[in-house]
Amino acid sequence: MTEPQSVFDAWWGWPPPVLDPAGPYADSVTTLAWVLFGLGFFVTAIVVAAVYLAIRGSARTKARLGGERAVWIGGIAFPGVVLTALLVWGLSLTASLTKAPSGEEMRVRVTGHMWWFEVEYLDSAGNVVLRDANELHLPVGERVVIELASEDVIHSFWVPHLSGKEDMIPGRVNELLVQADRAGRFGGICAEYCGGPHALMGFVTVAHEPEAWQAWREERTASLPAIVEQNVPGDTPVLAANAPRPLDSNARDGRALFMESGCAACHRVGGTEANGLAGPDLTHVGSRLSLGAGILPNNRGTMMGWIGNSQSIKRGNRMPDYDMLSADELEAIAIWLEQQK
Numbered sequence: 001m002t003e004p005q006s007v008f009d010a011w012w013g014w015p016p017p018v019l020d021p022a023g024p025y026a027d028s029v030t031t032l033a034w035v036l037f038g039l040g041f042f043v044t045a046i047v048v049a050a051v052y053l054a055i056r057g058s059a060r061t062k063a064r065l066g067g068e069r070a071v072w073i074g075g076i077a078f079p080g081v082v083l084t085a086l087l088v089w090g091l092s093l094t095a096s097l098t099k100a101p102s103g104e105e106m107r108v109r110v111t112g113h114m115w116w117f118e119v120e121y122l123d124s125a126g127n128v129v130l131r132d133a134n135e136l137h138l139p140v141g142e143r144v145v146i147e148l149a150s151e152d153v154i155h156s157f158w159v160p161h162l163s164g165k166e167d168m169i170p171g172r173v174n175e176l177l178v179q180a181d182r183a184g185r186f187g188g189i190c191a192e193y194c195g196g197p198h199a200l201m202g203f204v205t206v207a208h209e210p211e212a213w214q215a216w217r218e219e220r221t222a223s224l225p226a227i228v229e230q231n232v233p234g235d236t237p238v239l240a241a242n243a244p245r246p247l248d249s250n251a252r253d254g255r256a257l258f259m260e261s262g263c264a265a266c267h268r269v270g271g272t273e274a275n276g277l278a279g280p281d282l283t284h285v286g287s288r289l290s291l292g293a294g295i296l297p298n299n300r301g302t303m304m305g306w307i308g309n310s311q312s313i314k315r316g317n318r319m320p321d322y323d324m325l326s327a328d329e330l331e332a333i334a335i336w337l338e339q340q341k
Helices: 007-011 024-056 059-065 068-093 210-223 249-260 300-313 327-338
Strands: 106-113 116-122 128-133 135-139 144-150 155-158 166-168 174-178 184-190 202-208
Touching: 024 059, 024 068, 059 068, 106 135, 106 155, 106 166, 116 135, 128 135, 128 210, 135 210, 144 155, 144 166, 166 174, 202 210, 249 327, 300 327
Parallel strands: 106 144, 135 202
Antiparallel strands: 106 116, 116 128, 144 174, 155 166, 155 184, 184 202
């Protein structure tokens, strides 16, 4: 399957650093954070010095610290001026975070599920042209509008390298602007406690140079010419007919086992009769960096382990254990799935 193979590569920089911006929308948040850290250190130093003087200072110093003038200056004027200035500066610094999109931006819809992320790439008319899960691909240097929704409970979308947090609320679509100014892979997480294995709900964002982005998108769409007509999360998609992929004997066995074991009831695999919507779309699972919403590197062994005993890996997730399958059967399914790219 797709390189890399280590769990650290799957998470790609996990935990995602919150003070290493890779785009303008994260840069303003990082600047504000550093100023707050510095100001907090400065105020703490003043308080520590005042406490020291109140204990060890001379009688004259103690009297001054307890005087009315010190209260007015240190307790009212100083925090009032500093906090007001900080509020005005902070709002102006982060004004771009709430700036309305121009309408020319590329749009991607990300829907939170318990406990994974559905990713849908939209055309200019808002139709879904490509579907993925737990992995977001973006072009470098381009503003992208992320439409954020939730299928069940409140989640929160956060890629610290690229933006601040934004809630994903059932029945509502929030918008978040992101932009990557350098190519790379950036870890993302759900930043709102959503029950059960919330802490194991992550994803990977991959930023491509413009030419590489076009190549990636053309490869994805050319390898599987399915058109998904779905404008509203939860609607049943209409799928175009797809040419079946050529399979070797092991993959044929894996495909048959996948269908016979009931996996198709929850997962869609483009070009096959598998059309479930309860779980992540597996059409391109073989090319993903991670499994289980960012918690495992994507290789044959982890795929077998996830199918056979996902509850021991991510307790509480909605994928049941398939421990009734033998090792050979699990491997056959994994071989077929790793060919879905």
